[in-house]
Amino acid sequence: MDLVLVLVIATVAIALFFDYTNGFHDAANAIATSVSTRALTPRIALTMAGILNFVGALLGVGVAKTIKDILSGFDNITAQSQSHALTVVLSALVGAIVWNLITWYFGIPSSSSHALIGGLIGVGLAAGVTVDWDKVVDKVAIPMVLSPALGFGGAFIIMTTIMWLFRRANPHTVNRGFRLSQTVSAAALSLGHGLQDAQKTMGVIVLALIAGGYHTSANDDIPLWVILSAAGAISLGTMSGGMRIMRTMGRRIIALDPPRGFAAESTAAIVLYGMAIGAHAPVSTTHTMTSAVMGAGATKRFSAVRWGVARGIITAWVITIPAAAAVGALTYVILRIFIPGN
Template sequence: MDTVLAMVIAVVVIALVFDYTNGFHDAANAIATSVSTRALTPRVALAMAAILNFVGALLGVEVAKTIQGIIDIDGVTSISDADRAHALTIVLAALIGAITWNLITWYFGIPSSSSHALIGGIVGAGVASSTTVSWDTLVEKVAIPMVLSPLIGFLGAFALMTAIMWGFRKANPHKVSRGFRHAQTVSAAGMSLGHGLQDAQKTMGVIVLALVAGGFHDGDGVPLWVIVAAASAIAAGTYSGGWRIMRTLGRRIIDLDPPRGFAAEGVAATVLYVMAIGLHAPVSTTHTITSAIMGAGATKRISAVRWGVARGIVTAWIVTIPAAAAVAAITYFIGRLFLP
């Protein structure tokens, strides 16, 4: 039992490390547009994002339950310590796969999805261990929303920015820009809240999987200490910043102005709330805001969007799940060498 307890503690700590990396990896999602348009200074924006990430993480646990349902960890857990250690190895491998991909994409400044890295890690470890994977949940709650959320983000931001351009066509451009710069404080806050609501819950789901695997929880609900710990870790990671990715989102895709920044953030935040609260789907904040930035930018002119950069980002999106899955599978097989 001591070995199992030690493994549970190790997995919980590593899960919180993932949550921290999620924070600094995805901090740019909420604030890049506001910083690039000078609506907020970087440090103020990061502080606001950190606080609202924490608050957002306390607003629900339905996404966490969806993450728990991707694999049937109960199916490999029994009263045997050896079986529990095996189940915990699966969860540990999933986390290492996700963290590894997060660090690679952070190093190269690529705004990939921490959410899909985690999901890829869970699936990769599940398949490698012959654990039952709920493919229906994966399709309905992950694959379909994964395609829909960036599509809605692009079209929604394009439509909203078109409406803004038409509605303010006769207004003084300087006054419009100044007004939307102030409005971006609200839209950036909405993005930060949505990021906490979405991404911190994914770590909660993994920690509950580890507790179930170790025999310390029945899987019904999320303990309060797990919620607070995950919220704190993502908030701390957010405050540490993600400057490399912020430059990609804020400047390399398109040179944003305040109205376009507001349109992108407002639409992306709305998509995050609807997916989390309405559909309980763990969608990617990265995919959503990046697509919304492209949609808002395309209203200037199609060529204003640097499609070469965008193409590289989309390629990273496609590669994320299989890459994280592959690392998780390899980690699982290595871990099994050290278990009886």
């Protein structure tokens, strides 16, 4: 078996492992509020999220194509430079995985999406590969700011509307009704998570196939086996859980009641669908959902949100891309020493 084929197989395997870590890292985003309000048990919530993650991953490939095109010039790879191109993709994945595991261990709901994008940018700069900065600005930077703002503002407006509509209703009856409604909103959010996050892995796998000469940049299709394998990996990861981050999302930011949980989940789902289908932008499920939780919680009173915890989360948001970029670049420097052809 030649070196290029070995590197392609290794890169695809590591990409699917990243997808798996994305699943258990981000599982809490979709179900934490439903579990914390007791709308769903953890086991039922995780199973539902895993299944709908798989289904969501089959609904589009626009985000995958955006990820694939962040690094350009892969269509001019020669046979002699294939191993170097694959080292680039492999290093980006390692950078993203390391940051994912660090933030998972400390229970910080950072973005797997931005970890992957940071890894690609860092390795691209270290390896001298052209980074499509226009695409980074239009499809990453602007949506990175816009999606949390929409999440916070949308959840605040929806929850304010709920409070006005049900202002004379019995609180117990309202909570019971929205506890049932959260089953639907959590399902919608899980579907949106699959639609967004599984596609990011698809894009990296296709980039590895192009680097190895098994796919061409001119072919804009995503192979079916890539779609199914990425969908399966994120689904399995989600089913394996994410209780550390679930505690942060569900309780430490603010103790949500069912109406606020519904407002946060439904808002985040709408933002994820809109960004994936309308803009093909790889936005962060974590950023969007966390902001929506804050927005829904702020309707109780702004002091009800534990802004100290929120501040730590926002700090993680800010440093995720540069931190993953640094790890990816360091990985590239190390791997190129040991992989022939670099």
